[in-house]
Amino acid sequence: MRHVTVFPKSNVAQREKVLNLLLGSSVIVLFLVGWELLFQFKIVNPLFISAPSRVVLAEIAMINDGTLLKNLSVSAKEFVLGYGAAILIGFPFGIILGWFKLIRGSFGPFIAALQATPRVALMPLFIIWFGLGITSKIVVVLMSAIFPLIVNLRVAMTTIDADLVHVARAYGASRWQIFRSIAFPTSLPFLMTGLRLAAGRGLLGVIVAEVFGGAEGIGYMIQYAGSTFQTDKVFAGVLVVAVTGITLDFSLDRLGRYFDRWRGEVPVH
Amino acid sequence: MVKLSVKDLVIGYLDKQSGHTMVAVDKVSLDIREGEFVTIVGLSGCGKSTFLNSIAGLVKHQHGQIRVNDRLVNGPGTDRAVVFQKASLLPWRKVGRNITYGLELSGMKLSEAREKASYYVNLIRLNGFENHYPHQLSGGMQQRVNLARALACDPEVLLLDEPFAALDAITRELMQNELLELCEKVGKTVVMVTHQIDEAVLLSDRVIIFSARPAYVLDDIPIPIPRPRKSHIKDSEEFRGLMSKIWTVIEGNANIGGGI
Numbered sequence: 262m263r264h265v266t267v268f269p270k271s272n273v274a275q276r277e278k279v280l281n282l283l284l285g286s287s288v289i290v291l292f293l294v295g296w297e298l299l300f301q302f303k304i305v306n307p308l309f310i311s312a313p314s315r316v317v318l319a320e321i322a323m324i325n326d327g328t329l330l331k332n333l334s335v336s337a338k339e340f341v342l343g344y345g346a347a348i349l350i351g352f353p354f355g356i357i358l359g360w361f362k363l364i365r366g367s368f369g370p371f372i373a374a375l376q377a378t379p380r381v382a383l384m385p386l387f388i389i390w391f392g393l394g395i396t397s398k399i400v401v402v403l404m405s406a407i408f409p410l411i412v413n414l415r416v417a418m419t420t421i422d423a424d425l426v427h428v429a430r431a432y433g434a435s436r437w438q439i440f441r442s443i444a445f446p447t448s449l450p451f452l453m454t455g456l457r458l459a460a461g462r463g464l465l466g467v468i469v470a471e472v473f474g475g476a477e478g479i480g481y482m483i484q485y486a487g488s489t490f491q492t493d494k495v496f497a498g499v500l501v502v503a504v505t506g507i508t509l510d511f512s513l514d515r516l517g518r519y520f521d522r523w524r525g526e527v528p529v530h
Numbered sequence: 531m532v533k534l535s536v537k538d539l540v541i542g543y544l545d546k547q548s549g550h551t552m553v554a555v556d557k558v559s560l561d562i563r564e565g566e567f568v569t570i571v572g573l574s575g576c577g578k579s580t581f582l583n584s585i586a587g588l589v590k591h592q593h594g595q596i597r598v599n600d601r602l603v604n605g606p607g608t609d610r611a612v613v614f615q616k617a618s619l620l621p622w623r624k625v626g627r628n629i630t631y632g633l634e635l636s637g638m639k640l641s642e643a644r645e646k647a648s649y650y651v652n653l654i655r656l657n658g659f660e661n662h663y664p665h666q667l668s669g670g671m672q673q674r675v676n677l678a679r680a681l682a683c684d685p686e687v688l689l690l691d692e693p694f695a696a697l698d699a700i701t702r703e704l705m706q707n708e709l710l711e712l713c714e715k716v717g718k719t720v721v722m723v724t725h726q727i728d729e730a731v732l733l734s735d736r737v738i739i740f741s742a743r744p745a746y747v748l749d750d751i752p753i754p755i756p757r758p759r760k761s762h763i764k765d766s767e768e769f770r771g772l773m774s775k776i777w778t779v780i781e782g783n784a785n786i787g788g789g790i
Contacts (some may be wrong), residue, residue: 424614424616425618427614428618430588430606431586431587431588431606431611431612431614432606432631432632432683433587433607433608433635442634442635443620446620446622523621523623523663524621524665
């Protein structure tokens with residue numbers, strides 16, 4: 262075999278990366294320090310803004326007394342069930358919608374109308390229909406997460422490479438074989454994008470639904486803390502949601518890259 | 531023995547702009563013997579690709595018959611395999627699985643398909659590349675995978691639709707030589723469509739010249755250059771004579787038909 266020389270990343274690019282990291286983290290640190298100072302010197306009413314140190318303390322207290330775990334597990338359950346249902350329904354439905362012209366024609370306008378409706382505004386209805394318990398939250402998550410999936414997979418079916426289909430037909434492929442060997446692999450990157458978008462929407466759905474009406478969950482915890490002027494706890498709850506969101510997005514991005522490995526090196530910006 | 535027989539083939543299509551039915555191929559008859567390499571040349575847009583696609587079963591014909599081994603052709607089938615101008619490999623499949631694709635579509639088990647394909651992987655010198663993704667290969671290599679995919683199906687008739695047209699000039703010449711060598715080794719019945727007259731003469735036993743649209747057979751020129759051939763025959767008097775003979779027919783038709 263021939264020798265292949267792999268060039269190391271140029272020093273310039275390396276240096277730029279380090280610099281960006283430094284700048285990025287220093288802005289965050291500055292923000293936290295400034296926030297803390299505003300609190301310590303009582304420049305703004307401490308009741309309103311809390312402080313990073315207080316948030317950390319509140320977080321620790323919530324971990325210790327078990328309230329965080331209890332509420333987090335409720336929210337997680339609502340999210341997982343709603344998100345899972347959205348995938349189970351949205352993935353096949355989006356594909357069917359994109360694959361069959363007749364179904365696209367019939368359901369397209371209906372889907373578009375539903376998609377344009379703010380799902381959170383339907384929350385009072387969901388409560389009437391499904392009660393104040395976990396079910397109404399699951400439905401909100403499902404309704405929030407399902408549309409990015411449907412839309413992405415429908416689009417995926419329209420981006421199928423016509424030349425590949427032509428070749429498959431020349432080899433006598435049936436429609437089902439074309440679907441399995443071409444349409445399905447084509448849909449995977451779109452599924453991954455859909456999953457990421459859906460995760461963000463779903464998370465938002467959980468929190469909003471719990472704030473709206475409920476007796477447990479992170480959203481409820483935030484809402485309760487807010488109405489009792491416990492700003493530390495509000496921030497502590499928001500922090501948990503943010504960290505969850507980032508972790509979820511990062512993992513799904515990684516998973517997406519794994520499914521995309523046949524595309525080769527994609528420049529990361 | 532006649533391998534592929536085309537009789538009075540007429541292919542029409544609906545021109546969407548005018549709403550009229552246009553004739554692309556007009557009463558073409560051809561008999562291609564087993565092991566024969568036949569090339570169809572003609573002006574661009576003359577309908578030769580349409581003709582090839584209808585042999586492949588991808589384009590419906592309005593009149594006439596296509597027979598492979600005396601069996602009537604009606605739609606795509608495993609007795610024919612096409613190599614298109616674009617390699618059109620499945621980008622998410624490694625080279626090995628691309629080569630077995632045609633066999634897999636015919637319902638063969640993967641292990642069996644791999645075994646069957648391995649002969650052609652060696653023949654087309656793709657061994658060592660089975661685990662590459664298509665994007666890691668050059669255009670020429672991709673086209674070789676395309677060719678291997680078709681040959682792996684072991685078709686009765688191999689159809690080549692301007693197989694090297696998308697390649698650069700140097701790669702094209704190299705691929706022509708490889709195809710020449712390959713065909714002399716495997717002895718397949720081949721029908722090729724091309725714009726390159728030198729390519730046609732180099733590879734073929736017969737060159738069929740199509741008229742400007744609608745296509746009919748203008749001339750059927752045998753290429754009596756003995757095999758095995760080497761690419762340097764392109765410098766010979768005989769080769770140039772055949773090329774100019776073909777060119778004269780095409781040019782004459784273009785002038786009459788105003789085809790350019």
